[in-house]
Amino acid sequence: MEIDGFRGELMAPDHAEYDTARAVWNGTIDRRPRLIARCSGAADAAAAVRFARDHDLEIAVRGGGHGVAGAAVCDDGIVIDLSAMRAVWVDPANRTARVQGGALWGDVDQETQAHGLATTGGIIGHTGVGGLTLGGGIGWLMRKHGLSIDNLLAAEVVTAEGTSVVASPDEHPDLFWALRGGGGNFGVVTSFQFALHPVGPTVTAGPVFWAADDTADVLRFYRDFVSDIPDELGTVVKLCTIPPLPVIPEDLHWRPAIAVACCYAGAVEDGERAVQALRGFGSPLIDLIAPKAYVAHQWGLDDTVPHGWHYYWKSTNLAGLSNDAIGVVAAHAHAANSPRSYAAMFHFGGAVARVPHDATAYAGRDVPHNIIIHGAWLPEESGEMEAAETAWARGFLEALEPHRADSVYVNFIDADEDDSRVRDAYGDEIHQRLAEVKAKYDPDNAFHLNQNIRPE
Ligand SMILES: Cc1cc2nc3c(=O)[nH]c(=O)nc-3n(C[C@H](O)[C@H](O)[C@H](O)COP(=O)(O)OP(=O)(O)OC[C@H]3O[C@@H](n4cnc5c(N)ncnc54)[C@H](O)[C@@H]3O)c2cc1C
Numbered sequence: 001m002e003i004d005g006f007r008g009e010l011m012a013p014d015h016a017e018y019d020t021a022r023a024v025w026n027g028t029i030d031r032r033p034r035l036i037a038r039c040s041g042a043a044d045a046a047a048a049v050r051f052a053r054d055h056d057l058e059i060a061v062r063g064g065g066h067g068v069a070g071a072a073v074c075d076d077g078i079v080i081d082l083s084a085m086r087a088v089w090v091d092p093a094n095r096t097a098r099v100q101g102g103a104l105w106g107d108v109d110q111e112t113q114a115h116g117l118a119t120t121g122g123i124i125g126h127t128g129v130g131g132l133t134l135g136g137g138i139g140w141l142m143r144k145h146g147l148s149i150d151n152l153l154a155a156e157v158v159t160a161e162g163t164s165v166v167a168s169p170d171e172h173p174d175l176f177w178a179l180r181g182g183g184g185n186f187g188v189v190t191s192f193q194f195a196l197h198p199v200g201p202t203v204t205a206g207p208v209f210w211a212a213d214d215t216a217d218v219l220r221f222y223r224d225f226v227s228d229i230p231d232e233l234g235t236v237v238k239l240c241t242i243p244p245l246p247v248i249p250e251d252l253h254w255r256p257a258i259a260v261a262c263c264y265a266g267a268v269e270d271g272e273r274a275v276q277a278l279r280g281f282g283s284p285l286i287d288l289i290a291p292k293a294y295v296a297h298q299w300g301l302d303d304t305v306p307h308g309w310h311y312y313w314k315s316t317n318l319a320g321l322s323n324d325a326i327g328v329v330a331a332h333a334h335a336a337n338s339p340r341s342y343a344a345m346f347h348f349g350g351a352v353a354r355v356p357h358d359a360t361a362y363a364g365r366d367v368p369h370n371i372i373i374h375g376a377w378l379p380e381e382s383g384e385m386e387a388a389e390t391a392w393a394r395g396f397l398e399a400l401e402p403h404r405a406d407s408v409y410v411n412f413i414d415a416d417e418d419d420s421r422v423r424d425a426y427g428d429e430i431h432q433r434l435a436e437v438k439a440k441y442d443p444d445n446a447f448h449l450n451q452n453i454r455p456e
Pocket residue numbers: 025060061062063064065066067068070071072082101102121122123124127128129130131132133134135136137138139183184185187188189190305411412449450451
């Protein structure tokens with residue numbers, strides 16, 4: 001099979017690398033596309049879209065391939081694979097970076113930190129910039145510098161017609177609005193331009209772990225602690241087993257625990273002051289907060305969620321951390337069967353909450369916390385363990401029902417949710433506006449392998 005004007009690599013099922021190229025982060029996804037079009041640039045992406053439309057092929061777009069739902073790969077159709085497009089160009093004078101659509105956050109951090117700069121990205125280095133940014137983008141720096149989309153200055157997009165356009169506040173502003181939260185619904189983004197900020201390169205960062213038995217006490221303390229912290233301090237709670245990382249003594253490996261991990265986006269000494277009370281609470285099992293390179297902090301958890309394990313997620317935004325909500329979290333978080341499963345809670349507020357609700361397509365700026373319930377097990381454990389972790393995640397979410405906010409982060413929705421969950425992610429007003437932009441840029445819903453917005 002050939003594609004007119006395509007210079008990248010085409011992989012059909014008989015290609016030696018086909019099986020590697022069709023694999024995504026979540027090892028439960030096992031799909032066999034008819035063709036994988038590994039693009040070398042925006043022109044290839046445009047040629048591939050035109051080819052797919054002409055031949056009536058279903059289109060999947062692969063950024064980092066990290067989406068838990070596996071939308072980056074399809075059965076039978078074509079995968080427009082951006083994984084060879086990972087370049088990052090930094091303009092230190094203007095504090096901006098241009099990032100290709102298949103880059104990972106590790107690529108961005110590596111290049112921007114060479115200049116002491118950074119922008120809000122995910123907390124795992126091997127997550128794709130594409131999917132993460134298009135859904136909103138939450139991470140350590142968001143309370144100080146906003147979501148990834150709040151730092152997006154422009155994007156180059158291949159539309160459903162197979163033409164390249166620039167979306168920015170001045171060009172196609174409706175498309176630019178929709179790209180900032182609306183996911184992969186509106187085209188293939190071949191490059192992103194981000195605003196950067198001085199960060200580090202050394203920051204006060206890391207986790208403190210307490211025993212799982214202390215979960216409720218730690219969460220009650222944490223709720224009060226984060227009610228009065230500077231915007232510079234980003235925190236994530238992890239309810240997990242202690243990962244078997246080389247920096248952690250072996251006798252603690254796999255022990256059930258609660259961790260509060262943090263990163264202070266400011267001077268190291270200010271960070272040390274900001275986390276003092278946290279480090280002083282109760283009797284930690286281990287305290288790994290220290291001055292460290294921002295990039296090292298960003299990569300610190302990469303090995304705890306490797307490619308190829310089997311994953312199943314549930315998530316919701318939370319209305320707050322009442323004592324009852326904390327009781328539910330404490331009762332369920334450590335009841336998973338797999339030591340690889342965990343729950344994590346991001347803390348919002350700060351710059352995220354100061355952006356007006358309708359400025360972008362991301363909803364849920366007003367929520368204080370979310371929770372992601374992250375079932376994880378080894379491929380050889382599928383069967384009983386899969387059933388157990390799926391039931392655990394579902395039961396946990398169900399128990400949280402009275403404590404849920406109306407919204408959910410669109411990037412944390414797994415494949416078994418129906419359309420109503422996508423509507424929940426946006427709320428009626430933003431969803432309607434997204435549907436109208438979709439009708440203008442993709443009236444046939446060619447880009448539907450995503451958290452889909454139907455054209456209206
Ligand atoms: C371990 C882990 C940690 C995570 N941590 C965070 C976090 O800290 N913060 C956060 O906000 N999210 C986080 N996420 C969620 C993450 O935002 C989503 O998984 C996101 O979809 C990943 O983007 P990707 O490009 O790797 O995904 P892919 O699977 O490649 O794509 C996901 C969706 O986005 C579309 N897409 C991807 N790239 C493009 C593009 N260039 N143009 C058009 N459409 C595109 C795809 O078609 C697909 O529909 C995490 C996910 C995992 C698995």
